[in-house]
Amino acid sequence: MDWQRVISEARARIAGNVRCTPVATVRFGTRDVRFKFEQMQVTGSFKARGAFNTLMQAEVPQAGIVAASGGNHGAAVAHAAATLGHRARIYVPQIAGPAKIALIRAQGADLQVVPGAYAEAAAHAAEWQAATGAIQVHPYDAEATIAGQGTVMAEWEDQGLDADTVLIAVGGGGLIAGALGWLQGRRKVVAVEPQTSCALHAALQAGAPVDVEVSGIAANALGARRIGETCLGLARAQGIESVRVSDTAIAQAQAMLWRELRQLVEPAGATALAALLSGAYTPAEGERVAVLICGGNVAPDPLDSLSQPG
Known part of the structure; x- marks a missing residue:
């Protein structure tokens, strides 16, 4: 590479x-x-850097975008999606905390708060992707x-x-x-x-x-x-x-x-x-x-x- x-x-x-x-x-x-x-x-x-780079070269399907996040990645993806005119569904764990949850919600995303930690949010995001065909923005890998x-x-x-x-x-x-x-x-x-x-x-x-x-x-x-x-x-x-x-x-x-x-x-x-x-x-x-x-x-x-x- x-x-x-x-x-x-x-x-x-x-x-x-x-x-x-x-x-x-x-x-x-x-x-x-x-x-x-x-x-x-x-x-x-x-996180906004990776979110914009991903979405600006992706073919976003009708189902939109999905991401799992501890908070910062979700806010970045939600902001990038809104800026570029796409809908986004963001899964975050409860440990993300109220400030990050409020930040994501303020970006206009469909926010889903789930019990547990990041791994649980990632599992829910994978299920949504499989069910809908949404494109997933991975937070790091x-x-x-x-x-x-x-x-x-x-x-x-x-x-x-x-x-x-x-x-x-x-x-x-x-x-x-x-x-x-x-x-x-x-x-x-x-x-x-x-x-x-x-x-x-x-x-x-x-x-x-x-x-x-x-x-x-x-x-x-x-x-x-x-x-x-x-x-x-x-x-x-x-x-x-x-x-x-x-x-x-x-x-x-x-x-x-x-x-x-x-x-x-x-x-x-x-x-x-x-x-x-x-x-x-x-x-x-x-x-x-x-x-x-x-x-x-x-x-x-x-x-x-x-x-x-x-």
């Missing part, structure tokens, strides 16, 4: 529908850290999705990324797979996962995708039970480093981003930074480090009351 070519094509394809998100270099203690703030993307996460997510790294390099190492949070692996596909080993990539939702770490140890139990404060965004095949293949080929962080470390990084940078992000969005702040990943002397902030759909919405009548 010529990932750089398909990612470049994806970037041109989706350019009018996604934002070029800002970057900054910030001093943390004695270290400069490079950030990209992808929580400022359309619908609050990088599909070429078009991965190519769309890879545009983050292509864009960041065009913005002058000055880093040896990039820390990226991992759920199902679409975002990090896109980054690996674009970079082709030119920079070190570190995969960061919660200790209680670590499908990539488990697969790297086992040598193949395996099912893992999922829980913790970032589970509604990083809670894939099994890593994507494409992500695992790229990760093994490039020999990436995999680290895990605690819920406490994630919450502390989330608080630090607000206190120091006034960036309000969800737990998944703070997970990559948690590795740096907690010492789960310790850079070498002189190593230039970058952190990708991937999502900002905080639950509950801290300003929701301001938009309510009365």
Whole structure:
């Protein structure tokens, strides 16, 4: 697969529908850290990139679009479908939480909230697809999705990324797979996962995708039970480093981003930074480090009351 070519094509394809998100270099203690703030993307996460790339080159049937999501992917697919004039049915688990559920509903999709976690939502989506012929937009293990997510790294390099190492949070692996596909080993990539939702770490140890139990404060965004095949293949080929962080470390990084940078992000969005702040990943002397902030759909919405009548 010529990932750089398909990612470049994806970037041109989706350019009018996604934002070029800002970057900054910030001093943390004695270290400069490079950030990209992808929580400022359309619908609050990088997921819009993969959703638009998929739908803009798909033949959407009369039955429309179906997707399963922990929240962010569903909002992105719903938004992309509405923008492009398609109907969408989105399945989310109850653990998605009220803020993400409200975000999806606001995009106009046919929203179905089901008991359980992401795996249960995925099963319902597969049943709907089989029954109706709707096209399914996979959240992480599909070429078009991965190519769309890879545009983050292509864009960041065009913005002058000055880093040896990039820390990226991992759920199902679409975002990090896109980054690996674009970079082709030119920079070190570190995969960061919660200790209680670590499908990539488990697969790297086992040598193949395996099912893992999922829980913790970032589970509604990083809670894939099994890593994507494409992500695992790229990760093994490039020999990436995999680290895990605690819920406490994630919450502390989330608080630090607000206190120091006034960036309000969800737990998944703070997970990559948690590795740096907690010492789960310790850079070498002189190593230039970058952190990708991937999502900002905080639950509950801290300003929701301001938009309510009365």
